[in-house]
Amino acid sequence: MNTSKRPATRPAAGQAPRYRQVAQILRAAIGNGTYKVGDLLPGEIELCALHDISRHTARDALRLLTQEGLVVRRRRAGTVVSARPGPAMxxxxxxxxxxxxxxxxxxxxxxxxxxxxxxxxxxxxxxxxxxxxxxxxxxxxxxxxxxxxxxxxxxxxxxxxxxxxxxxxxxxxxxxxxxxxxxxxxxxxxxxxxxxxxxxxxxxxxxxxxxxxxxxxxxxxxxxxxxxxxxxxxxxxxxxxxxxxxxxxxxx
Amino acid sequence: MNTSKRPATRPAAGQAPRYRQVAQILRAAIGNGTYKVGDLLPGEIELCALHDISRHTARDALRLLTQEGLVVRRRRAGTVVSARPGPAMxxxxxxxxxxxxxxxxxxxxxxxxxxxxxxxxxxxxxxxxxxxxxxxxxxxxxxxxxxxxxxxxxxxxxxxxxxxxxxxxxxxxxxxxxxxxxxxxxxxxxxxxxxxxxxxxxxxxxxxxxxxxxxxxxxxxxxxxxxxxxxxxxxxxxxxxxxxxxxxxxxx
DNA sequence: GACCCCTTTATGTCCAGACATATTCGGAAT
DNA sequence: ATTCCGAATATGTCTGGACATAAAGGGGTC
Missing domain, CATH: 3.40.1410.10 (Chorismate lyase-like)
Structure with a gap:
């Protein structure tokens, strides 16, 4: 385990943690119809690439959405949108x-x-x-x-x-x-x-x-x-x- | 990052994941009065030692209890019991x-x-x-x-x-x-x-x-x-x- | 006793990696 | 077209590490 580690991409001062920001981006995309109920969200690895974050941070973001009932996650199946968020619900x-x-x-x-x-x-x-x-x-x-x-x-x-x-x-x-x-x-x-x-x-x-x-x-x-x-x-x-x-x- | 890694302590076949087991042990301890409302639970590092698990696994266990409303966690303050587990869980x-x-x-x-x-x-x-x-x-x-x-x-x-x-x-x-x-x-x-x-x-x-x-x-x-x-x-x-x-x- | 300040500490956040496993999917056979 | 099977895949679980930071606590001063 001797590969060098990318420095953490910390949020700017006063901003929410990266995992919350990514969660919000996805929540908004579900809310505005970019992802509809039944659609697959980008997987963990894809989110890493899209947002330049680690898999841990991506999983934390998806965990938030899971807790809110917006997505359902199963291994191999991926992350599926299960509900649209009401605005600021x-x-x-x-x-x-x-x-x-x-x-x-x-x-x-x-x-x-x-x-x-x-x-x-x-x-x-x-x-x-x-x-x-x-x-x-x-x-x-x-x-x-x-x-x-x-x-x-x-x-x-x-x-x-x-x-x-x-x-x-x-x-x-x-x-x-x-x-x-x-x-x-x-x-x-x-x-x-x-x-x-x-x-x-x-x-x-x-x-x-x-x-x-x-x-x-x-x-x-x-x-x-x-x-x-x-x-x-x-x-x-x-x-x-x-x-x-x-x-x-x-x-x- | 070149220290050798301990093999994962996986649960035995048919058993719940380690983080759920640890959560259950803590939940039971809160339930039976070992830890009362207001008490500090063992910190993350202590849980690692007590249960021979990584900090991530310990944190996952504590996250479950947090989600169930049994404990409140704040940085430096530790993990404080905020409610006794009712049958509600x-x-x-x-x-x-x-x-x-x-x-x-x-x-x-x-x-x-x-x-x-x-x-x-x-x-x-x-x-x-x-x-x-x-x-x-x-x-x-x-x-x-x-x-x-x-x-x-x-x-x-x-x-x-x-x-x-x-x-x-x-x-x-x-x-x-x-x-x-x-x-x-x-x-x-x-x-x-x-x-x-x-x-x-x-x-x-x-x-x-x-x-x-x-x-x-x-x-x-x-x-x-x-x-x-x-x-x-x-x-x-x-x-x-x-x-x-x-x-x-x-x-x- | 109250207040202040600095150090310590325990959690929060982020990174990397590896193995397990449920599920999907493609190809072969019928 | 259907069924079966094996490989691939994406998440689940677990390990390690590092830095940030809010909060606790101790010591000194008044």
């Missing part, structure tokens, strides 16, 4: 329990309000006593892009600080880390809704547009509600993606 | 899986078209050769109430008759009963959409209203697509309701 796995405890990919929660639960806020909606809860409101998004709006109630006796929430991968995770309160049951409801003028304004979308409405209630082992959330994602910005596989019992 | 996929194979509750499928896949139908949307597929269109509803509209592609070589479909609890069930083709993997995507005038008319809903849009692709064991469906449910008529419970995994 974020996808959240909707598989199992853990997926409920995570933010979608890189869509972070930007807190815009965290404090006393207003009498006419989410607590009222859920018929809860506001004085027992903290309300949190925030945007979900990445960078300057807003994917959705979230509103949550956190029971006062297990309300982390805003900093703790910022540093965690989810609000439920922050609660568990700080107070040891663990979600034992999560009830979820996904439905379609029409954006009200207020929500539309907050989300920078036209009023009357369609949106995904997700409500979740998290309960601990004795069944006590400790976290309730609702999120609104305008159509075109967000989708739940799930992949179920029939389980093999031959594993391990 | 294994979240009774058969239960969830089977749900995909059934109609929602009592909402039956009323077939309004079953035959040749039109050149401009769903096959075109999925970039499939229409001549290899049958297209089925129908209403989902109960009694006189229409809940949603469904459109499906069934691969010709395993297309049941309309009567067989009527008599089964699902199209996938009819396919399995008649041809023995079993869904091994189902990819699902749930998003919000706005009703086009045509869809609105078919559904008796105002054009421009919000709707839930669900797309599913069913693949058999070798990964071949044999059934693709899409359904549209106007807002207010349909919601996905799910309840996840953390399963007691004290047995293993």
């Amino acid at each position: 974020f996808v959240q796995p909707l598989g199992g329990f853990q997926d409920l405890l995570q933010y979608a990919g890189e869509a972070r929660l930007k807190i815009i309000y965290y404090g006393v639960a207003p009498a006419d806020g989410l607590a009222a909606t859920l018929n809860l006593a506001p004085e027992d809860w903290r309300e949190l409101r925030g945007y979900r998004g990445s960078g300057a892009q807003t994917v959705g709006l979230a509103r949550m109630l956190i029971r006062k006796d297990c309300a982390p600080t805003a900093t703790e929430i910022d540093n965690a991968s989810s609000v439920a995770g922050a609660i568990e880390a700080r107070f040891g309160v663990v979600a034992d049951r999560v009830d979820q409801r996904i439905s379609a809704m029409t954006l009200t003028p207020l929500l539309a304004q907050l989300l920078g979308a036209p009023a009357g547009d369609a949106a995904l409405h997700t409500q979740r209630q998290y309960r601990d082992a004795p069944g006590r509600l400790f976290l309730a959330t609702e999120t609104v994602h305008p159509a075109g910005r967000f989708a739940y993606v799930t992949s179920y596989t029939r389980e093999r019992t031959d594993v391990e | 294994f979240v009774q996929p058969l239960g969830g899986f089977q749900d995909l194979l059934q109609y929602a509750g009592e909402a039956r499928l009323k077939i309004i078209y079953y035959g040749v896949a039109p050149a401009d139908g769903l096959a075109a949307t999925l970039n499939l050769a229409p001549e290899d597929w049958r297209e089925l269109r129908g209403y989902r509803g109960s009694g006189a109430q229409t809940v949603g509209l469904a459109r499906m592609l069934i691969r010709k070589d395993c297309a049941p008759t309309a009567t067989e479909i009527d008599n089964a609890s699902s199209v996938a069930g009819a396919i399995e009963a008649r041809f023995g083709v079993v869904a091994d993997r189902v990819d699902q995507r749930i998003s919000a959409m706005t009703l086009t005038p045509l869809l609105a008319q078919l559904l008796g809903a105002p054009a421009g209203d919000a709707a839930l849009h669900t797309q599913r692709q069913y693949r058999d064991a070798p990964g071949r697509l044999f059934l693709a469906t899409e359904t549209v449910h106007p807002a207010g008529r349909f919601a996905y309701v799910t309840s996840y419970t953390r399963e007691r995994t004290d047995v293993e």
Whole structure:
């Protein structure tokens, strides 16, 4: 293993890593129809040549697209386009329990309000006593892009600080880390809704547009509600993606 | 780069890849409390030593746990446990899986078209050769109430008759009963959409209203697509309701 | 105790290589 | 035209290495 090694082609300062750039190029090509569903993407070796990158970097780029459900990869068969990306679409796995405890990919929660639960806020909606809860409101998004709006109630006796929430991968995770309160049951409801003028304004979308409405209630082992959330994602910005596989019992 | 390379430590025949084995060991350790939320996992270098694997294999194992939301990784900070593995990782996929194979509750499928896949139908949307597929269109509803509209592609070589479909609890069930083709993997995507005038008319809903849009692709064991469906449910008529419970995994 | 700064560190990103293997495909035979 | 088989192929898995960088931590100063 004594061949000389090409110096790494690092991205310019402030730019995304090369593998993300290549992933974005491919994502855009799928989105604009250059590659259609069923088409083969350039293979790993071809991507190396096209973008002057290593096979590792090419595979990392393709791994991103695989995770987003845009392509399917099988050995020898190659990389096949399986879906078109919505423009700037974020996808959240909707598989199992853990997926409920995570933010979608890189869509972070930007807190815009965290404090006393207003009498006419989410607590009222859920018929809860506001004085027992903290309300949190925030945007979900990445960078300057807003994917959705979230509103949550956190029971006062297990309300982390805003900093703790910022540093965690989810609000439920922050609660568990700080107070040891663990979600034992999560009830979820996904439905379609029409954006009200207020929500539309907050989300920078036209009023009357369609949106995904997700409500979740998290309960601990004795069944006590400790976290309730609702999120609104305008159509075109967000989708739940799930992949179920029939389980093999031959594993391990 | 002229040091000799250790031969790869491949898993024994029939066993999962090493990176999956290591991931499972760590997952179990998190699950049984060896590592608690907030704890540091062994770093990459330590995992290499502990399991006699390369850093790449260690990183792949940790990447799985990251994807499952069990750990959070940041440079220099290390790998921190962010959640305990619920059954969600294994979240009774058969239960969830089977749900995909059934109609929602009592909402039956009323077939309004079953035959040749039109050149401009769903096959075109999925970039499939229409001549290899049958297209089925129908209403989902109960009694006189229409809940949603469904459109499906069934691969010709395993297309049941309309009567067989009527008599089964699902199209996938009819396919399995008649041809023995079993869904091994189902990819699902749930998003919000706005009703086009045509869809609105078919559904008796105002054009421009919000709707839930669900797309599913069913693949058999070798990964071949044999059934693709899409359904549209106007807002207010349909919601996905799910309840996840953390399963007691004290047995293993 | 708070703050600052520098070193250390553990992950992130990128490079190269090799072997395994599932899958595709082309050619031969029927 | 169909079937079979073997070679080729493109991804999967695993090894090694190097540099970048964000973050932790320790020590010194105030």
